[in-house]
Amino acid sequence: MALFFASDLPYATWGIHIPTIRERFSLSDATLSLAMFAVAGGAILAMGPVGRWVVQVGTARAVRLAAWPFSLAIGTLMLPPSFATLLPLLLAFSIANASYDVAMNAQAATVEAAHGRPIMSSLHGMFSMGGMVGALAGGGLISLGVSPWLHCAAVGLFVLLATRLGFPHLLPEAPPTVTTSAEHAHHAGRRLWWIGGLAFLGLVGEGAMYDWTSVYMRDVALSPAALAAAGYAAFSGGMALGRFGGDWLRIRFGARALLTGSGWTGFIGVALALLLPYPLVALLGFTLMGLGAANMVPLFFVAASRLDGVPPAEGITAVSRLAYVGMLLGPVLIGALAHATDSLRIGLALVALAIGLIAVCGVRFLPAETAR
Structure with a gap:
């Protein structure tokens, strides 16, 4: 939990x-977007080597090693003297973040298997809490006027301390279990791509919520400025609430029922906000x-x-990797669709479609052994 909490503080x-x-x-908007792309794109490009490296050194050691550059x-x-020197630092931050994140989640899967009961959702709840506490x-x-460089340095020290203690x-x-045949290995690889595709759809919706909810509240739901955020x-x-209750739901109903219920809950929520664009309903x-x-x-x-x-x-x-791509492309696709149709409601309908597909198709590609 400490590692997951510390992981989202830097972001x-x-x-x-x-x-x-x-x-x-x-910086102009266009130039600033280069910095944002360095943070998101670097992680996507690094995922292949990162995965092989984590397998090679082991998840526990990879967490410790990745913590230092992270x-x-x-x-x-806040120390680079120019934007040109900031970009390589952001790229390094992105790669180190991806390494820490993959190793941490793989270690969490090991801990869950040893624990004998679901804990992954609660761990991700701590990840969400880390982001919320970090932002607040x-x-x-x-x-309070605290210097940005001092703030960033304190966060870096916190990550090191949490990793050292954990x-x-x-x-x-x-x-890993050895496959019995080439056909079996091919089947596992194909299922992995389908799970990644579901993660892509899920992060299209999540990324859209991060980037477009305030705009929707202001421009479509016509909420007061104080309520837009x-x-x-x-x-x-x-x-956060759903993640801290997710492990109990998985124990009670199983992963497949939880995924289906989650998909329909998200679909109903987005449809409700789009069909009745009033502040409280949204x-x-x-x-x-x-x-x-x-x-x-x-x-997933x-x-x-x-x-x-x-x-x-x-x-x-x-x-x-596919989840990162969904997070990166989702807001862009929604913005493009909203621009082409001159309607953000139509753009956000893409979120309802993505989450609806998970509700309908997700259980087909979730392994039965994930249920408990």
């Missing part, structure tokens, strides 16, 4: 300091979308870690 810190970086280097990158985020604490520090308690992972808060709150809809999206990624990671003959780190890496 939240980067997010709240994007305006700081823009002001410091006097902490150093966020700790020195960072905003408070900015309002490392002795991490578990060695069991070797509440759309994102409603989604995030629903997601907030309810975004909360339901958060509840629905909460347990999708944890379920568990499923990828339990495929016969696929090392957990490689399975999680493959799913993570």
Whole structure:
């Protein structure tokens, strides 16, 4: 839980300091987008080598090793003297973040298997809490006039400390099950691609909620300015609540029922917000979308870690790569569709479609052994 909490603090810190970086280097929107692409695109490009590296060194050791560049990158985020020198640092931050994230999730799959009961959703709930605390604490520090470089350095030290305290308690992972035939291996690889495709759809919706809820609340639901940001808060709150309850639901009903129920909950939430674009109804809809999206990624990671003959780190890496692509492309696709149709409601209908596909098709590709 400490590792998951610490993992999202640096990303939240980067997010709240994007305006700081823009002001410091006097960046245009187009130039600033290069920095955002370095953070997202670097992780996508690095996922293949990262997965092989984590398998080679082991998840526990990979967490410890990745913590150093991860902490150093966020700790020195405000030190580059120019935008040109900032970009390689952001790329290093992205690769280190991906390494830490993959190793941490693969280790979590090992811990869950040893624990004998579902814990993955609760761990991801701590990840969400880390982002929320990081954003709130960072905003408070900015309002108090704390120097951005000192804030970033403190976050870097926190990640190192959490990793150092947690490392002795991490578990060695069991070797992957050996497949019985080439056909069996091909079947596992194909199933892994389908799970990754589901993660892509899920992160299309999640990325859209991060980027478009405030705009929807302001421009479509015509909410007061003070309420516009509440759309994102409603989604995030629903997601945190859903994750902390997800393990109990998985024990009670099984992973397949949880995935189907999550998909329909998210679909109903988005449909409600789009069909009745009033502030309070939209907030309810975004909360339901958060509840629905909460347990999708944890379920997909568990499923990828339990495929016969696929090392957990490689399975999680493959799913993570497609999830990152969905997170990166989802908001862009929705923006393009909204621009082409002159309607953000039509653009966000893409989210309902993606989540609806998970509700209808997801259980076909979730391994039965993920159920408990």
